[in-house]
Amino acid sequence: MAMSYAFTLGDARLTALPSGAVYWADQRLLCVSDLHFGKSERLARRGGALLPPYETRATLLRLEADLEASGARVVVCLGDSFDDLTAAQGMDETDRLWLIRLMAGRDWIWIEGNHDAGPIDLGPADLGGTHLAELIRGGLTFRHIGGGAGPEVSGHYHPKARLAGKSWRAFLCDGNRLILPAYGTFTGGLWAEDAALQPLMGPGARAILTLPDKCIVMPMPRPAGHRP
Numbered sequence: 001m002a003m004s005y006a007f008t009l010g011d012a013r014l015t016a017l018p019s020g021a022v023y024w025a026d027q028r029l030l031c032v033s034d035l036h037f038g039k040s041e042r043l044a045r046r047g048g049a050l051l052p053p054y055e056t057r058a059t060l061l062r063l064e065a066d067l068e069a070s071g072a073r074v075v076v077c078l079g080d081s082f083d084d085l086t087a088a089q090g091m092d093e094t095d096r097l098w099l100i101r102l103m104a105g106r107d108w109i110w111i112e113g114n115h116d117a118g119p120i121d122l123g124p125a126d127l128g129g130t131h132l133a134e135l136i137r138g139g140l141t142f143r144h145i146g147g148g149a150g151p152e153v154s155g156h157y158h159p160k161a162r163l164a165g166k167s168w169r170a171f172l173c174d175g176n177r178l179i180l181p182a183y184g185t186f187t188g189g190l191w192a193e194d195a196a197l198q199p200l201m202g203p204g205a206r207a208i209l210t211l212p213d214k215c216i217v218m219p220m221p222r223p224a225g226h227r228p
Contacts, residue, residue: 003214010151033078033155036184079113079144150176158182160189174205
């Protein structure tokens with residue numbers, strides 16, 4: 001079994017998974033961020049870089065494995081679940097039915113993100129579930145973009161960090177805020193030392209790198225001379 005990393009955010013005991021999801025056992029809650037379903041189709045439609053067309057199915061396969069392994073009954077998707085509104089409306093029927101099957105019998109919560117065009121009560125691809133701007137549960141606030149009152153769990157920035165000359169998706173956590181890596185395939189990322197991320201993380205912040213079979217924890221990368 002892949003090696004996860006347990007930590008505390010506020011009073012909540014959470015577990016970071018190598019997939020990029022976080023699990024809250026006391027709530028039986030699995031949280032993922034930035035699925036970006038339909039990214040390859042959106043890029044091709046707009047004349048951008050061509051990506052392999054299987055990214056949605058690769059993401060669904062990873063999500064299904066996390067749900068089966070964790071036994072989660074609550075799922076929180078932290079925004080940017082689809083790459084744009086057209087991608088949401090044009091989801092392949094096989095993939096759509098796969099997602100509906102994963103949602104069945106679970107409390108599924110879609111948090112609004114900046115890519116989620118249109119009123120949130122319409123929902124992504126009319127898939128059902130609950131649609132919220134943010135969620136407060138068990139003392140934690142779940143929102144797409146961090147920087148509000150904590151303790152909070154957010155996404156949006158797709159953080160990544162270097163280890164042994166390679167780039168890895170990474171959680172960032174300082175005990176009051178947690179920023180999740182992008183869960184979607186081919187979503188790219190923002191270096192942890194980027195100026196946009198530095199003010200969000202306090203002293204002692206950690207980067208939890210997501211290798212294929214384990215999580216590795218290191219101090220959050222900072223620019224030379226940075227004082228949080």
